[in-house]
Amino acid sequence: MNTATRFTRRMFVKTTAVAAIGPLIIPARVLGAAAPSKRVRVGHIGCGRISQAHDMKGVAQSGLADSVAVCDLDRNRVVSGKARLAELYAGRSAPLPEVAEYGDYRELLNHPDLDAVTISTPDHWHAELAIAALHAGKDVYLQKPFTMTQEESRLLRDVVAKTGRILQVGSQQRSWGPNEQFRKACELVRSGRVGRLQHVEIGLPVDPTKPDDPEQPVPPNLNYEMWLGPTPKVYYTEQRVHSQTDVHSRPGWLRNESFCLGMITGWGAHHFDTAHWGMDMELSGPTHVEGRADFPKNKIWNVHGSFHVELRYPRDIRMTVSDKLPNGIRFIGDDGWIFCTRESETTPTPSDPKVNTRGLKPLDASDPRLLDPKGVTVHFQPSLEHHKNWLECIHTRKTPLAPASIAHHANTACIVSWIAMKRGRPLDWDNKAERFTNDDEANTMLSRPEREPHGAITLARKFGYI
Numbered sequence: 001m002n003t004a005t006r007f008t009r010r011m012f013v014k015t016t017a018v019a020a021i022g023p024l025i026i027p028a029r030v031l032g033a034a035a036p037s038k039r040v041r042v043g044h045i046g047c048g049r050i051s052q053a054h055d056m057k058g059v060a061q062s063g064l065a066d067s068v069a070v071c072d073l074d075r076n077r078v079v080s081g082k083a084r085l086a087e088l089y090a091g092r093s094a095p096l097p098e099v100a101e102y103g104d105y106r107e108l109l110n111h112p113d114l115d116a117v118t119i120s121t122p123d124h125w126h127a128e129l130a131i132a133a134l135h136a137g138k139d140v141y142l143q144k145p146f147t148m149t150q151e152e153s154r155l156l157r158d159v160v161a162k163t164g165r166i167l168q169v170g171s172q173q174r175s176w177g178p179n180e181q182f183r184k185a186c187e188l189v190r191s192g193r194v195g196r197l198q199h200v201e202i203g204l205p206v207d208p209t210k211p212d213d214p215e216q217p218v219p220p221n222l223n224y225e226m227w228l229g230p231t232p233k234v235y236y237t238e239q240r241v242h243s244q245t246d247v248h249s250r251p252g253w254l255r256n257e258s259f260c261l262g263m264i265t266g267w268g269a270h271h272f273d274t275a276h277w278g279m280d281m282e283l284s285g286p287t288h289v290e291g292r293a294d295f296p297k298n299k300i301w302n303v304h305g306s307f308h309v310e311l312r313y314p315r316d317i318r319m320t321v322s323d324k325l326p327n328g329i330r331f332i333g334d335d336g337w338i339f340c341t342r343e344s345e346t347t348p349t350p351s352d353p354k355v356n357t358r359g360l361k362p363l364d365a366s367d368p369r370l371l372d373p374k375g376v377t378v379h380f381q382p383s384l385e386h387h388k389n390w391l392e393c394i395h396t397r398k399t400p401l402a403p404a405s406i407a408h409h410a411n412t413a414c415i416v417s418w419i420a421m422k423r424g425r426p427l428d429w430d431n432k433a434e435r436f437t438n439d440d441e442a443n444t445m446l447s448r449p450e451r452e453p454h455g456a457i458t459l460a461r462k463f464g465y466i
Helices: 009-017 049-061 075-088 105-109 123-135 150-163 181-190 224-228 268-279 386-396 404-423 440-444 456-463
Strands: 040-045 065-071 100-102 116-119 139-142 167-169 197-203 288-293 307-313 317-322 328-333 336-340 363-365 427-430
Touching: 040 049, 040 105, 040 386, 049 065, 049 075, 049 116, 049 386, 065 075, 065 105, 075 100, 100 105, 105 123, 116 123, 116 386, 123 139, 123 150, 123 456, 139 386, 150 404, 150 456, 167 386, 167 404, 181 268, 181 328, 181 336, 181 363, 197 268, 268 317, 268 328, 268 404, 288 404, 307 404, 404 427, 404 440
Parallel strands: 040 065, 040 116, 065 100, 116 139, 139 167, 197 317
Antiparallel strands: 197 328, 288 307, 288 427, 307 317, 328 336, 336 363
């Protein structure tokens, strides 16, 4: 029996003291043409609702990989994550490899013959975990948003380039099937179907708030100190973290600005990415931004409520982002508009807000003739499954559909929109310098202090990337 599976609660808490790991050798069997097995061996960091409903499922159904390890700071989720893998692999002819259990990501990264990881954790952990995995020689599937701060975003993009690893961000609208409406909309717009593009509208939902719950005892199965990571110490209450009884419910950390910026980066990461794709500005961004939002006075569920953001892009393209618009992306030009969104009420997990399209179809237009595929001159790689695209790229070493270089710019647009909502004044953005040119205080919001020894910046310095 693998010693990693003999896992007690005492070991679970103790493992958080493990020292950071160094670079590991890439298993030759992944890349070798004559290797006996080309199945990618994947470890899952984070075993909550997105991991179990989306990332574990995508890896298992790809037919290209074996899940060999699970890791979570909540022991109960380690157990349920392992059970979920057994369920997902139950129907295949070959037995599921023994799944190792970990309570510390650094131990998982030292798992023998591990090729790649999925990272499905709260947003404040994304950058640190991704940098650690890349440095360990692992390819990475990273849930969106790319990072919590713009400073982390620049750093992670650069570390991906320096390490040469394959990193796919979970912007799965680039692989949305079976209708592939996002890809088709972007092909149509970039082929000039709406004429000169003038305006882009993005509609997003918002999360509700509620009064603060009082302090509660930390559950014995949760390593809460490490869960906080680089963020300030605050008292534990289930409202701040995640449910202790329902792994599929929408967790409280999604409503707290220490761990997530709200829907502007939550679903905004998806829709900004699609907008940039259709605008042919995947490696660019806004030059000007103004915003306003309602921010609750609660300390726990304090992310933005109703909001409105206006951005300007090169080529004099305007963008409006608001919770008052139909959920999706509308490209408006001289010759009409094209709209794309998810299928009605389709969400990553059942606890997500429902998609309100205001009666619009998943792929819609001001004139049905604008959607005629004849005459389309711009074509993108079709893909019906985002995890499979990632795993294929691990073999080929080709660039995946949502690489770090593109994710960084979509992430930056989300973050500067959030800063504009906070500042409530017009801000000018320099895309080359990646700084505001008219507000020093806004520039201080591009980064955050880190509570050592945690944090992406702290880890990158230790590894010599900065």
